[in-house]
Structure formats: C-alpha cells, structure tokens
Amino acid sequence: MRLAITVTGLAISSLGNSGLSWERNEQLDLGLDIGLLQNRISLSVDYYDRITKDLLLSVNVPTLTGFGSAFKNIGRMSNKGIEFGVSSYNFVGAFTWNTSANLSFNRNKVLALGPTGAPILSGSGVGETNITMIGHPIGSFYGYKQLGIFRDAADLHTNPHDNTTRPGDVKYEDVTGDGILDAKDRTIIGNNQPDFIYGINNTFSFKGIDLGISLQGTQGGQILNLSRRFFENLEGGGNNLSIVKDRWRSPENPGNGKVPRANARTTGNNNAVSSRWVEDGSYLRIQNISLGYKLPKAWVDRINLSQVRIYASAQNLHTWSKYLNFNPEVSNYEGPLTGGVDYGSYPLAKTVTFGINIGF
C-alpha cells in the first residue's frame, strides 16, 4: 500500500549568539584644502587611520556544533589611507572646461582575530578560496603557488608532486618544505585590494552644447579568476581561451611554462585553487560619456516651452584591462571575506541612451 503522506519537520538552521554587538570604529582624520588663483584650482588632501574593533563576521565554527558558521565579533582591522582631490576651472566664459580628479590609496590589515588568532578560511563553490590572517589584508586569496610546469620526467622526480602528476602538469611549491605536496602547502597568493583607485571627470560646454566624460580605474588589485577552471581546463569538453595554444605538448615543446598539457581525464590537480588563476585586475574604464544640445531660447520660446535639450549618453563604453574574463570589477561571493573571486560572472552591460528633456 502506498499513500501520499507528507509529514512536516523542523530543525535549527543557524546558531544564535547572544553576545553579539556592533562593530566599533576609532578614526583619525587629517585634511587640508587649498584654493589657488581665486579658487580656479582647488586641492584637497585627506589622511585617515581607522581601527575597526569587534569585527562582525560570519566565520566558520567547529562543525561538531552542528553548524558550519556563525556570526561572531572577532578581531580588529586597520584601514589607513590618503586621498587626493583636484578640481579646476580650466576655461571660463563662452567655452567652459572643468576638470576634477581624485586618487586614493588605502591599506588594509587584519590586526587581531578571535581568542586564538587562528586564520579564517572562507570560500564557496570550490572549497576554500580566501584566508583572513593577522598581518595581511582581509580575505586574501589562498591556494597553491604555481612554480611552472613539470617539463619532463627528471623534473618530476626531483620535485614534490601529487601521485597523479605527470610531465606537463602544474608544478606547485612545497611551501612547508617537507618534501610532500598536500593541502598544508597552500599559502597567500594575492589579494583584491588595489594599490590605488582613481577617477577623472571632464565637463565642457560651448553655446548650447555640453559634453561630460568620466573615467574611473584601479591599479594593482588582483582577481582570483576561477572561471578559467572551465575556460582553460584542456579536457576537450568545450571551448577554451586562446592562451591554451601555449600549453605543454612535449619536453621539447613545453609552451609558455604556465599552461599544462591537454588531458581529458582530470589528474595532476591542475585545477586546484592556485596562483595559476590569479590575475591583475587593474583597469581604466570610460564610465560615462554624455553629449547634449540645448536648443536656442528664441526657438523654444516660439513653441511656448521653457527648455528643450537633446542628449545621448553611454555607460561602460570601454574598459582597458588585461583581465581575461568579462569584468575586472567583480565579486561573485558577497561579504568581505571572499572578495575578488570570479566564478563565471556576467559581463557588465554597455548602455547607450538617447533622450529629449522638455521643460514646460
């Protein structure tokens, strides 16, 4: 006898923490503003030094509690930085040109973590990808460090490797130096924090025409591009990025020393989270260009309107970057502990807008 019986059940889905409190900040700010040439040029410099205490983070807890993670006030973090701003009226009069630019440097460092100071490993989708460790930026990338490609059997025999590794597979560093390559050899392999970020805005106007161009960029941040585990897997199951043309083919034809051999069967741990997937995420982007034309007042008055403006505007028109995936301004996983991981993210849309503003 089979009856369609459904019964309900309930279970605790997350672990509470009655001792939680807000994060606390202590911040020092020093600023300087200067106006030159009757304020045609103004400069500003700001320095800040912020210590965040009782960081509120969802961190891994021993799973024997029945739960994988819980919110805790854990640790202390420092953010120090300096920000520069310039704005100038280059031309005033019939033709106007204004420029404003900014440049910011921020340095992030974890100062303390929990009672033991043990690092926090975090990740999603492909296991552990990031580490938050005292003395390093929050959410640094964590994995094996690629030294190169095993060129031949002799190279393989003289270096620690996985038992499925063959010539042409990825050579990782034995960080612990114990002659065995295992999960303990994972180390910090980069982070998403840029050296600096910057932006430039220019606006022009002449008669009824106005033009605005804004550029934005970052320099020195890195991205853990795990999408390449698929786009560069060399298994013959789908299209790969063109860089696989430089793969290892034989000891005599070893390619660029970074891309391993083609292999339909996944062996050699070539796709482990490693520095092989860490890329420079620097970019400069044309954030917005807008061009408008305001019809002369005499024309507008004749048809009893107060204002008519025709315009075209483009968002994300172009990005200059060496990054191999779509968008260098990426994070697939929410939260501060897993920043800068790209695992098949969507491209940013380019948007072009045409319009007419009419004022009655």
Next chain:
Amino acid sequence: MKNNYRNICAAAVIALALASCGKGFVDLKPVSSTTTGNFYQTEEDFRNAVNGAYNSLRAGGNYGGDSYVFGEIRSDNSTPVASGSVTDQDEFDRFYIRTTNPYINNRWSNSYTAIARCNAILDRIDAITMNAATKDRYKAEAKFLRALYYFNLVRTFGDVPLVLKEITNPDEGYQYGRNPIGEVYAQIEKDLAEAAAVLPPSYTAAADRGRATQGAAKAILGRVLLTEKKYGPAAEQLKAVIDSKKYDLVPVYADFFKVNNKNNVEAIFDVQYKSGGVGQGNGWPNAFAPQNSGNAVIMFGGGGNNILLTTW
C-alpha cells in the same frame, strides 16, 4: 486654526505613545519566524523536531547522494565518470583522497548537524509537560538516530568527538577533542539498547511509517556489535529480530529494491522519500541512470553525472 488643533492632537497621541514605550517595546521576539526561544514548547513542536532529526537521514553525507561514494566507488562495482574539472570522486576511486575533499567534509558536517538535532530534543524534552508515553518514544527515536549517525561517523573516521548535549554557543565547539573509538561504540550501544527497550514493535498510522521500531534498533545494534566483532551479543540481538516474526525475506531478491515496493516486509528501517517532483525525492536513481540518458530512463536529468556501473 482647525488644522492646528488637529496637529496638536496628533502630537499628543505620539507623545503618549512614546511615553509608554518601555524596554519591552524593543525587546520583542520575532513572531513570524521560529526560533529556539519560541520553539521546543509543546508536544507538537517536538513531533516536528523529531521529524527534523529523521530528515537528516536524507542529507548527502548521511544516506543521501554521497553514500555510494563511500560504499561503492571505492569498490570495483562502479567507477565515477570523469567530470568537469572535479576530482572529488576520482580521489575515492583511486585512493588519493585529499584533506580538502568535499565528501569527507559532508559526511562529517552532515552527521554532526543530525546529531545536534537529536541532542537538542534530548536536552529540552524533559522540561515539557506532554503525554509521558509519547515523550519516552520521542527520546528513544532521538537516541536511535543519534546512534546511527555516530555509527557512520566512527566507521568513516575512527576516533571522533562525542557530542552528547546541545551546543548553543559557537565557542563551546572548541572544547571538544576526539574520543577513542571504544567510547564512541559504547555510547552507540547504550543509545540503541535504551531505544530498543522503549520503541514500539510497529506503528499503525500511515504518517508514522519510517519511524524507528524496536526491531530496527535491535537490528542495527546487532550490526554494530558485529562490526565490533562481539559475535555472541550480536547473534542475540539479531535472533530477537528474527523471532519477532515481524520480518521476512521477499521471494525475489530484486523486488526488494523496486520503487513500488517500498517499506516491504524485508525492510527493517527505510529512509522515506516521496516521488512526484515535490522536492522530496531520492537522487540515487538519477546518479545510476546511464550517462547522458537525459529523461529516457528517469525523469529530471537522468545520469550523465555521476557513475558508470562496470560490468566486469
């Protein structure tokens, strides 16, 4: 003027409302969601909680999708399909399991999630006023399940932390270390013996199908004792199951596994699933359907994903 009067009235009402705000105003428990603060109060709550502990049987690391990885992939009965860039099953097949393997992690964490559910029931039920016989049965069911989960853990990992009470603060987790295998088995035997003394030989209501019975507790206790090579006591438990006359062998061996023959006379303890695309189904048939067979053999993306049965 009239408008002004209205504003004054409104202000007065707001002022009164503010004045009456005590500490209780901001210290309310959410009524729209269930929390450990408002749950575990009634017999009904505990029925739900016990069902929740059974639900863990379906978790991947327990009897859900992963268990063939532990039981079958390591043998020559089956081999995993080389899939994507993932070596997780291959590591089992060819015995180079990495410490980062997710199946290892799932068995551990799914087992302890299940055990936490059992512990919460056992810690909280004594304080509740409810039917005494039902209370005893719920406790016996929780002990039965806790023992089963520990049996899987100890066979997979050897020494494991023995958590026997509910953990409510994440920091408590750091106070546990691994207990020797002997202590874990002693607890499993104790839980199963106590469960067998209380659990009914069978259930009458259809909604209770799949709950642990006395026969199930004795049969698993027998299996535990066999695993410990305590053959005499094992035989004693298993003989009691046979002598209960509740079970029999199905005439055709293959019939035991047929989907339309669930909870048959040979099944002493079954994990319950429900077909019909309601999210309560069992993923095993999908895993074992021929590779890339789509919906030809089984609904909802048959095979292609996990396993090829080898025929030699």
